[in-house]
Amino acid sequence: MTESVNRPQRAAFADRTSIVGIGESEYTRWGGIKDRSEYQLCLEAITRAAADAGIDVKDIDGFCSYGYERHEPVQVQVALGIPEMRFSNLVWGAGGGACAGAVMNAALAVHAGICKYVVVYRSICQGQYERYGHYRERPAGGQYMAPFGLMSPAQMVALTFRRHMHVYGSTAEQLSHVALACREHALRNPRAVRYGQPLTLEQHRSARVIADPFRLHDCCLETDGACALIVTSNERARDGRAPPVRILAAAQASNKGWGLGPMGSHNMPIEDYPSVNSKALARALFDMAGIAPKDIDCAQIYDAFTGIVIMALEDFGICAPGEGGPFVAAGNLLWPHGKLPSNTSGGLLSEGYVHGLNLVTEGVRQMRGTSTSQVADARTCLVTSGGAQAHKSALILAN
Amino acid sequence: MSGNYLPDGVPSPHPTQDDYPFWDYCKEHELRIQQCAACNTFRHPPRPVCGECGHFTWNWTAVSGLGTVFSYTIINHSVHPALKESLPYNVAVVLLDGVGDVRLVSNVIDAAPEQMRIGLPVELVWQDLPDGMALPRFRKGGAA
Numbered sequence: 383m384t385e386s387v388n389r390p391q392r393a394a395f396a397d398r399t400s401i402v403g404i405g406e407s408e409y410t411r412w413g414g415i416k417d418r419s420e421y422q423l424c425l426e427a428i429t430r431a432a433a434d435a436g437i438d439v440k441d442i443d444g445f446c447s448y449g450y451e452r453h454e455p456v457q458v459q460v461a462l463g464i465p466e467m468r469f470s471n472l473v474w475g476a477g478g479g480a481c482a483g484a485v486m487n488a489a490l491a492v493h494a495g496i497c498k499y500v501v502v503y504r505s506i507c508q509g510q511y512e513r514y515g516h517y518r519e520r521p522a523g524g525q526y527m528a529p530f531g532l533m534s535p536a537q538m539v540a541l542t543f544r545r546h547m548h549v550y551g552s553t554a555e556q557l558s559h560v561a562l563a564c565r566e567h568a569l570r571n572p573r574a575v576r577y578g579q580p581l582t583l584e585q586h587r588s589a590r591v592i593a594d595p596f597r598l599h600d601c602c603l604e605t606d607g608a609c610a611l612i613v614t615s616n617e618r619a620r621d622g623r624a625p626p627v628r629i630l631a632a633a634q635a636s637n638k639g640w641g642l643g644p645m646g647s648h649n650m651p652i653e654d655y656p657s658v659n660s661k662a663l664a665r666a667l668f669d670m671a672g673i674a675p676k677d678i679d680c681a682q683i684y685d686a687f688t689g690i691v692i693m694a695l696e697d698f699g700i701c702a703p704g705e706g707g708p709f710v711a712a713g714n715l716l717w718p719h720g721k722l723p724s725n726t727s728g729g730l731l732s733e734g735y736v737h738g739l740n741l742v743t744e745g746v747r748q749m750r751g752t753s754t755s756q757v758a759d760a761r762t763c764l765v766t767s768g769g770a771q772a773h774k775s776a777l778i779l780a781n
Numbered sequence: 782m783s784g785n786y787l788p789d790g791v792p793s794p795h796p797t798q799d800d801y802p803f804w805d806y807c808k809e810h811e812l813r814i815q816q817c818a819a820c821n822t823f824r825h826p827p828r829p830v831c832g833e834c835g836h837f838t839w840n841w842t843a844v845s846g847l848g849t850v851f852s853y854t855i856i857n858h859s860v861h862p863a864l865k866e867s868l869p870y871n872v873a874v875v876l877l878d879g880v881g882d883v884r885l886v887s888n889v890i891d892a893a894p895e896q897m898r899i900g901l902p903v904e905l906v907w908q909d910l911p912d913g914m915a916l917p918r919f920r921k922g923g924a925a
Binding site for chain 2: 530
């Protein structure tokens with residue numbers, strides 16, 4: 383059987399929809415927003431996304447989200463006075479791994495002719511509700527972790543990256559280059575929680591250990607904020623206020639045998655363990671886009687923890703297995719001269735943790751040419767979603 | 782105080798309809814792993830069907846309790862109030878001998894942080910919890 387026989391046909395919705403509006407609240411450290419509720423931030427972000435798209439917020443007729451979004455579509459609909467809700471979708475489980483999947487579902491609803499304008503939104507106030515870095519009960523799989531003190535995503539990914547170090551010789555020192563690249567970009571981005579707070583190599587390497595090999599600055603922020611974007615058809619997008627950003631490809635996937643992966647009992651296939659479970663995802667994504675990893679001009683890689691970025695670079699074929707560490711240590715994530723400027727807003731490590739949706743909005747800015755660390759002549763942007771959860775998703779945006 | 786590796790107050794397992802036999806055997810200080818009755822493939826955590834052959838019948842097969850550290854982390858930051866006085870502690874993924882690629886998330890109770898390494902041979906020990914549950918943990922064991 384030849385390889386092409388195994389390859390899926392190019393999905394019908396590939397490159398048929400666009401992101402035409404983005405909206406965000408301010409981002410702060412957890413507990414930083416006390417004057418408005420998480421619900422209000424959610425509604426503000428959606429309102430801004432509609433305004434950015436040049437549409438009336440009442441034109442929104444579909445709602446997609448993921449993770450632990452608390453504000454379900456009917457609450458959003460009634461608050462904003464939206465006359466018709468024709469589509470509602472929350473990606474199952476998966477946490478931040480479902481972020482790009484929610485954008486995929488929005489694109490599908492538009493392409494199927496169900497909706498004209500679908501909003502994808504995510505609101506998180508970790509000060510008003512739970513902190514993601516703290517223990518919380520995980521009804522599926524939790525009893526194989528929590529009784530043994532395995533309780534937070536940082537700890538779970540520390541196990542997979544420790545194995546990556548063993549198999550490929552990657553190092554804790556390489557991690558610092560991911561953190562520093564994100565911080566450098568955040569220093570150029572006034573929206574970033576870490577704006578105005580430089581980070582040195584020495585500060586990174588002397589910070590306290592959270593879960594070896596991850597130190598403090600290897601772990602993402604805990605944030606208050608909300609984020610939204612509007613998806614419509616390529617045809618409607620031409621009439622928009624902002625230049626449309628095409629969704630060239632959008633995919634969700636999990637490799638065989640992963641189950642809950644690092645957020646479960648750690649019984650993923652042995653050869654696949656030191657990864658972020660995105661190899662099948664990368665195949666689906668690039669097949670759909672009809673381009674190769676070398677055609678990607680910039681990336682927004684889900685950086686809940688620095689080690690995820692190194693493993694994702696390998697899974698997505700940007701680097702060969704084991705080459706992710708040397709790639710980041712050579713400064714290749716850095717704007718403007720790195721081979722693949724990545725997380726150009728500061729990412730989840732230094733801009734804010736809005737469960738990955740702020741990586742999508744930054745991808746949109748790169749394709750519009752409006753990032754604070756704008757990659758010259760960028761035509762394509764890879765956006766990946768997901769940290770400790772097995773279920774992953776990703777997008778390729780284009781202009 | 783129980784004298785266990787981690788203190789009382791850490792969440793205890795809550796068995797489900799799918800996995801209660803695993804935990805019931807633990808209470809008897811027997812480590813048994815679910816094995817397909819048709820194709821003999823081991824699987825963990827317990828689930829109702831074999832992903833290899835599709836059969837819904839299984840056995841609970843006793844294992845030696847020997848294994849090696851497949852990965853580990855040393856945790857220096859507590860995310861649960863019960864663990865604030867327990868830092869640092871290790872979490873290990875232990876690859877069990879003789880049951881395919883089945884691994885348990887657990888702890889190596891007698892290994893100092895600098896002694897932890899991938900490939901470290903370990904052997905099973907049981908630690909009883911106040912609520913009647915028992916946890917499979919490990920200590921350094923066997924050949925170096």
